[in-house]
Structure formats: C-alpha cells, structure tokens
Amino acid sequence: MKKFVQSAMVAIVMVASFNAKANDKIANDGKNDPVKVVKEEESSIPAIRLISKPDGSSSFEVGTIKCLQHLNTSTFWMNNSVEDWEKDTHKAPRRQYVVTLKGRIKFKVTDGSTFIVKPGTVLLAEDTSGKGHSWEMEDEDDNTWVRLYIPITEGKEDFFVPNK
Structure with missing residues (x-):
C-alpha cells in the first residue's frame, strides 16, 4: 500500500507540473501576479x-514545492462535492496539501486579500x-471543484519554499 501511495503522489506531482507548464501564468486577484509558472529547469511546482x-x-505566502x-x-482522498461548513469562513481542519484537478477557486484571507x-x-x-x-468558485458556469486532499504527517515538514 505504501508503494501505491508513493507512486500516486509522484503521478499527482507530474500531472500538476504538466498543467502548470500548460498555463502561461497563474494569477491572484489582478492587483499583481505573485505566482508565475516556474521555469522547467528549476523543477518546482507553484504553491500557495x-x-x-x-x-x-x-x-498566505506564495512559493514553490x-x-x-x-x-x-x-x-x-479525492472530492468533487462541497459540504455546508466549507461554504463559510473556516480554518483548515488539518495541515494538508490540496491539489486541484479541475476548477478555479478564489480564496480570501482575513485582510480581504485574494488569490x-x-x-x-x-x-x-x-x-x-x-x-x-x-x-468561492471562480467560474460560475462550471461549478465543479475536483481535488485531492493529502494530509501532512503531524509535526513533519511541508517542503514549501517561499518566494524571495
């Protein structure tokens, strides 16, 4: 089972990397563009x-993994539905990676900043x-958010590298 999970994680990272390279940039709320696709030779994936x-x-912080x-x-685990508690302001239930496979989601933090x-x-x-x-969903026409939740082991490093 452990080999399967490790193989799945590598596949997820490769898919996310491919998707990132297919997009010319990943933007926040339009005030500035803090997240840009990372150059291929850097071998990192954009992260927030x-x-x-x-x-x-x-x-929030912008960086890479x-x-x-x-x-x-x-x-x-995977999810493509939304529970009622997720529709309101809420804290994360655990430290976790959330890998979006489909959808555009606009996040908002306490000071009103969005990405x-x-x-x-x-x-x-x-x-x-x-x-x-x-x-909230960014695309009103397609109200589908398909994502993977990958909890980070308690007390362990997340490998996030903030942008300078």
Missing part, C-alpha cells in the same frame, strides 16, 4: 500556503487556528 498569524488572522520531493504523507488556485498550483492549507479563510 495559507497560514494562521499570532493575532488570529489568516494570510520541489518536484519529486518525497512528501510527509501517508494517505489521500486564485487552479490546476497546476498546490495549496497548502495550514491555517488551522484563528479565523481561517473563505473561498
């Missing part, structure tokens, strides 16, 4: 990390305390 600040607010990095996980996650960008949901975040 939601964080909890000491004052209880949520924020190195390709083919063995991640500290032991399981994952968009679409296939090719890994979301690290690490705002597990405080006020949390909210999100």
Whole structure:
C-alpha cells in the first residue's frame, strides 16, 4: 500500500507540473501576479500556503514545492462535492496539501486579500487556528471543484519554499 501511495503522489506531482507548464501564468486577484509558472529547469511546482498569524488572522505566502520531493504523507482522498461548513469562513481542519484537478477557486484571507488556485498550483492549507479563510468558485458556469486532499504527517515538514 505504501508503494501505491508513493507512486500516486509522484503521478499527482507530474500531472500538476504538466498543467502548470500548460498555463502561461497563474494569477491572484489582478492587483499583481505573485505566482508565475516556474521555469522547467528549476523543477518546482507553484504553491500557495495559507497560514494562521499570532493575532488570529489568516494570510498566505506564495512559493514553490520541489518536484519529486518525497512528501510527509501517508494517505489521500479525492472530492468533487462541497459540504455546508466549507461554504463559510473556516480554518483548515488539518495541515494538508490540496491539489486541484479541475476548477478555479478564489480564496480570501482575513485582510480581504485574494488569490486564485487552479490546476497546476498546490495549496497548502495550514491555517488551522484563528479565523481561517473563505473561498468561492471562480467560474460560475462550471461549478465543479475536483481535488485531492493529502494530509501532512503531524509535526513533519511541508517542503514549501517561499518566494524571495
């Protein structure tokens, strides 16, 4: 089973990398474009990390995760539906990678800043305390968000590298 999970993780990273290269850029709310597709020779995938600040607010950081990095996980699951609690502002239920396979999701943090996650960008949901975040579907015509949830093993590194 462990070999299967590791193989699946490598496949997910490769699919996300391919999708990222197919898009010419990944943008936030249009004020600026903090996330750009990483050059192929850097072998990283764009990532955005939601964080909890000491004052209880949520924020985000833009960065990358190195390709083919063995991640500290032991399981994952898929979802294409939305539960009622996810529709309101909420904190992450656990530290986890959220890999979007289909859909464009606009996330909003405490200060009103927004960013968009679409296939090719890994979301690290690490705002597990405080006020949390909210999100909405960016594309009203296609209300489908297909994603993988990959919990990060408790107390282990997430391998997120913030942009400089």
